[in-house]
Amino acid sequence: MLKRNIHIANLKAGYLFPEIARRRRDFAESHPDAKIISLGVGNTTEPLLPHICEGLVEGARRLGNVKTYSGYMDEGLEELRVLINNVFYNSQFAADEIFISDGAKCDIGRLQTLFGKDVKTAVQDPSYPVYVDGSVISGAAGAWDDSGYSGITYLPCTPENEYFPDLSVIKTGSLIYFCSPNNPTGAVAAKDQLSLLVKRALETNSIIIFDAAYSEYIRDSSLPKTIYAIAGAENCAIEVNSFSKSAGFTGVRLGWSIVPKTLKFSGGESVNADWARIQSTLFNGASNIAQFGALAALSGEGRKELTALTDFYLENARLIQNAAQQLSIECTGGSNSPYIWARFPGEESWDVFKRILEKCHIVTTPGSGFGPSGESFIRFSAFGHRESVEEACKRLLTVNWR
Ligand code: PLP
Numbered sequence: 001m002l003k004r005n006i007h008i009a010n011l012k013a014g015y016l017f018p019e020i021a022r023r024r025r026d027f028a029e030s031h032p033d034a035k036i037i038s039l040g041v042g043n044t045t046e047p048l049l050p051h052i053c054e055g056l057v058e059g060a061r062r063l064g065n066v067k068t069y070s071g072y073m074d075e076g077l078e079e080l081r082v083l084i085n086n087v088f089y090n091s092q093f094a095a096d097e098i099f100i101s102d103g104a105k106c107d108i109g110r111l112q113t114l115f116g117k118d119v120k121t122a123v124q125d126p127s128y129p130v131y132v133d134g135s136v137i138s139g140a141a142g143a144w145d146d147s148g149y150s151g152i153t154y155l156p157c158t159p160e161n162e163y164f165p166d167l168s169v170i171k172t173g174s175l176i177y178f179c180s181p182n183n184p185t186g187a188v189a190a191k192d193q194l195s196l197l198v199k200r201a202l203e204t205n206s207i208i209i210f211d212a213a214y215s216e217y218i219r220d221s222s223l224p225k226t227i228y229a230i231a232g233a234e235n236c237a238i239e240v241n242s243f244s245k246s247a248g249f250t251g252v253r254l255g256w257s258i259v260p261k262t263l264k265f266s267g268g269e270s271v272n273a274d275w276a277r278i279q280s281t282l283f284n285g286a287s288n289i290a291q292f293g294a295l296a297a298l299s300g301e302g303r304k305e306l307t308a309l310t311d312f313y314l315e316n317a318r319l320i321q322n323a324a325q326q327l328s329i330e331c332t333g334g335s336n337s338p339y340i341w342a343r344f345p346g347e348e349s350w351d352v353f354k355r356i357l358e359k360c361h362i363v364t365t366p367g368s369g370f371g372p373s374g375e376s377f378i379r380f381s382a383f384g385h386r387e388s389v390e391e392a393c394k395r396l397l398t399v400n401w402r
């Protein structure tokens with residue numbers, strides 16, 4: 001028999017969302033009449049909009065015709081890379097600085113192989129679990145004790161610091177994960193805050209992995225949608241993004257990463273060249289069909305659909321925010337983000353999760369699953385059908401659960 005990978009054995013607990021699903025299943029089995037509503041996971045619920053859907057159908061049609069058939073397309077459609085560059089980055093990058101992928105999560109996993117197990121890591125706390133769990137699997141996180149993993153510097157983001165962390169604790173030569181709009185807190189960093197982040201990365205010779213998966217939820221035009229809105233970011237940041245939350249591509253799978261050629265390792269080697277090597281070794285290119293869907297999503301008609309879809313989820317977020325306000329629950333997020341982060345002082349997140357499930361039959365996400373500073377918080381997700389969100393809000397307001 002082979003020995004288990006010791007890094008996997010180092011994972012503290014099961015991945016958060018399977019654990020929530022298990023608890024939901026157990027509750028449903030013991031309460032077969034309960035009509036459970038999920039405001040828990042960040043999975044999209046609304047169907048693809050017509051123009052984007054037609055782009056996918058066209059992509060499939062092309063594969064069925066000898067004249068337009070295509071096989072492996074490692075680097076991604078040139079036309080799509082040009083569109084991404086124009087639409088999101090003001091044409092700032094060359095085509096070979098844009099890498100089309102099967103999604104931001106997959107890219108984050110592969111990016112960790114770029115830096116290896118000896119890299120120091122800094123994460124916002126709370127944060128999307130993949131940054132920490134991926135670092136554990138790659139061996140970079142070190143040993144676990146009650147305060148967290150020894151190889152990870154946690155950057156607490158709390159109401160007290162308005163969800164922007166103290167950057168002075170970031171060590172020299174760190175890989176810094178930063179997500180804005182943030183999952184789970186829904187907080188969005190302002191331009192001057194991202195300028196401080198870039199400044200700190202440059203002065204500590206660190207690299208930022210900027211996760212912009214929710215950038216299309218930003219409605220306040222003063223808030224940056226990309227780290228490259230900040231001068232100097234091209235020397236210290238990689239960005240990942242995706243069509244999952246903006247176009248409903250969670251099941252279609254399409255994302256991208258930006259690795260500027262100006263970004264270098266401490267020895268002067270090109271990060272872009274190594275990333276190209278890793279992608280061509282560990283990944284065989286995104287689905288051609290999905291890329292045609294993305295082309296449609298970035299056309300004039302498709303962009304109107306992106307706005308309509310994100311507006312729909314933002315309206316759900318507003319309804320949840322409204323209910324929380326009526327209940328005098330302290331909340332953040334929900335205005336430029338699909339997540340609402342609700343505080344329950346003095347209580348443990350899993351206890352609040354349990355109470356909302358048992359009394360209201362609503363699944364939420366316990367904040368402690370996102371990191372130590374998430375304790376006493378609950379994340380409400382705005383991904384849901386309108387009638388489910390309305391019914392959930394009604395239950396939260398009428399059932400005596402607090
Ligand atoms: N990044 C963040 C912050 C997320 O919340 C998620 C999904 O929930 C992802 C990335 C995953 O994106 P994708 O579907 O493109 O893999």
